[in-house]
Amino acid sequence: MNRLILRGAALCAFAATGTAALAQVDDVNAPNGPGRVYVRMAFSNANDTALLNLPLDSSFVQRDAGLDLFHLREIPDRYGFDGVNDTGSFGLVTATSNILGTQVLARFFENNGVGRLTVTLPCRSEGATSIRQNVGGLSVVNFEGNLIQGSQYAPAPDGISDAAFDNIETRYQNPYAVRFTGVDPNFAADEAFAAYDQFLEGETTNGPWQYTGSERFTANEFLGAVYGCSVNGAGVNPLVGNAQSLQHQMVESGLDFTQPMFGPDEAPWGIGLRIGRTNRQGAVGTTYEARISRAFRLSEGSRNLLIVDLPVSYEDVKGVRTLRANAAVAARIGLSRQWSIEPRVSYGYVYAHDQGLKGQLAMGSVASLLMLDNIGPGALTIGNMIGYTKVLKAQLYDYDVGNRTDNVVLRNGLAYELPLSGRTLGRQASVRTSYAMTNYLGDDLYTQTLHEATLSLGVRTRGSDIRNSYEVIRVGLIGKLGDHYKSGHLFIGYRF
16 A cells, blocks of 8 residues: 655654644534644643643644654654553643544553554444443443543534544544554554555555454555545545535536526537535535537537536635646537537546545436526526436545446426516626526435525626627525535636
């Protein structure tokens, strides 16, 4: 297996913790927020009963380094609690890392010349129990074997679970976890992390480590489990499973109510720009989208069109950058003046450098557009689409995680367009409002249902009839709402 980690980046990130000054966390993201590591250090000395079981708190937030945990070994030494030839003292570091929005817990413990690193994946662990509940009539204990008393532990900050905040290893009755132990009194940390390094490099479950639960797994299988949890348990996977994923971008392009025109009388060229502000579980970011399409008539005088469509988007959420692009080919077939269908195939690619993910996705769909004129003073368009999406490849830290998510998607909506009696900027104009609902079936996703509403103004660049014009510019707003997701977008589109 290729190296999954970059040691230097994480070590440099902790240069600021070189003093023993205590500080509270100044920026804590929600558990599914992208690109962050939460580290809590707790040290005690058995000779000082005033500190026993009362952890000091010196926390730090940095860019997510994936499975790079080698920085944890440095922290006890910095504070003088290295556990080497120091009877009665111990040092403990608890870290919570988000990989694709999936929480990974790591705890490094040194005590009387023994070093121990435990890595746990909560989403695959079983038998979760609150630290303030009893397990089988026995109270949960901490590393020292002392009972955890609620009065001794402050509540966890918003967005941080009790398991991440408190110093316990008995959070799960059947954890998905692996432990690395060093027993050399002078090199306990070196020995433990050498075993961890060997685990990351190998493709085996046999080595100098122990599994604390019933499942045995390689490092690659651990990453595959992390990715799998991100598809249905987090809102930040850039490839699939949520409203900002490549999957939904391709679905939305298959039936897009923000386009300047509907129906078989499509103009040859179309361009669109969109800028949006998104909020996913408290992680706020900005998205930029561009789209260009070209329509070709299949024969002289025919309403049937061959359409080539190229949407591209770039997103920045708290410094986590993602590029998505897809290419589609569709045939718009006019069954009548009012009704057309559009079979479509598309291929998409996503590159999320800061999250270590690259992926490919394919989609096939058939859409129907029915336009009804003279509905009141305006026109009503009814759109329906059924599609199928499949992940072709997903690589996390250059490892193929093997998850091939399959989904059937249903997207339905309607748009009402009202021509304005006056002129806008001396031109004919119309107002359009629309609503669409998207539902995903098949493999479990984080966002199964998404609602979308738009309001826009269309202005004809020349001519007299806005609805039959080839040359229309449309400007408007989009609002989206889904599970733990909301966003607002400004868009502009032009057909000519």
